[in-house]
Amino acid sequence: MTGPLPYRGRFAPSPTGRLHFGSLVAALGSWLLARYHRGEWLVRVEDLDPPREVPGAAQAQLATLAAFGMPSDGPVVWQSQRHDLYAGALARLLADGSAFQCHCSRGDLAAVNGIHRQCVASDRSRPPAVRLRVAEGARIGFDDGLQGRFEQDVDRDVGDFVLRRADGHWAYQLAVVVDDHAQGITDVVRGADLLDSTPRQILLQRMLGLPTPRYLHLPLILDAQGQKLSKSMAALPVDDDAPVPALMAAWQALGQDPAPMAGILPVSGWMAAASAHFRPERLPKVTSMTFAAAHNNAAASAV
Structure with missing residues (x-):
């Protein structure tokens, strides 16, 4: 008798621009949960919509993930090759x-x-x-x-x-269902904007005879007008040359205690400490929060 499959998560950005704070929160959250469960974390580039893609965006996103201490644990998968x-x-x-x-x-x-x-x-x-x-x-x-x-x-x-x-x-x-199965993904961690897409994917999995992974949807980060950051003029890309401040802000958006992380450098040390101090039970059980609220979330979650 075989036991449960080892945890395997993923982060799957679309190359429509540089990674912004909202996408960093999703990436960090999925990476932390994979590390918490002593599993793998893979990166997949969802480059299936050429009219919406920005030239060079995919490589810039991968460079940002590397600069922030989150390279893929396996070869990067490109949907355009599948x-x-x-x-x-x-x-x-x-x-x-x-x-x-x-x-x-x-x-x-x-x-x-x-x-x-x-x-x-x-x-x-x-x-x-x-x-x-x-x-x-x-x-x-x-x-x-x-x-x-x-x-x-x-x-x-x-x-x-x-x-x-x-x-x-x-x-x-279709592409996400096929790829999650082909890559052996056991746990899909992503933004809550995709919460209502999940039933469609489960239905499609059943019709294809594929297993259904576990799902966890993190809060979506919105601007002051309630608009998703990927569609907002305020969605400035995170700075590859100064990753720790953005990581700390994302850590707080995920409801985590900032105290153990204060003053830790470089990025490799910060990510190691984050992996050690991450507590899934502190994740905020909301589907969205504003950018401003995200920065105050750690204090609120400790009350």
């Missing part, structure tokens, strides 16, 4: 009728808030997308490692979702 894996999974879903071609445009589905339940394409000559066939009444729930129980009526709230876009690019939901 088309055959996605095509194989899609072929299986098409072959058993779990997926279908769809010519509907966003305009066609505007009247139903973009939720696809049947094809109503006005122009069947346009290139088709491929969607997952979501059964009526499909309700998926899971126990998040931080946020607790989360459930979603996938058919009513999401509908038949896209696996391959009409422009030929792979959809995030």
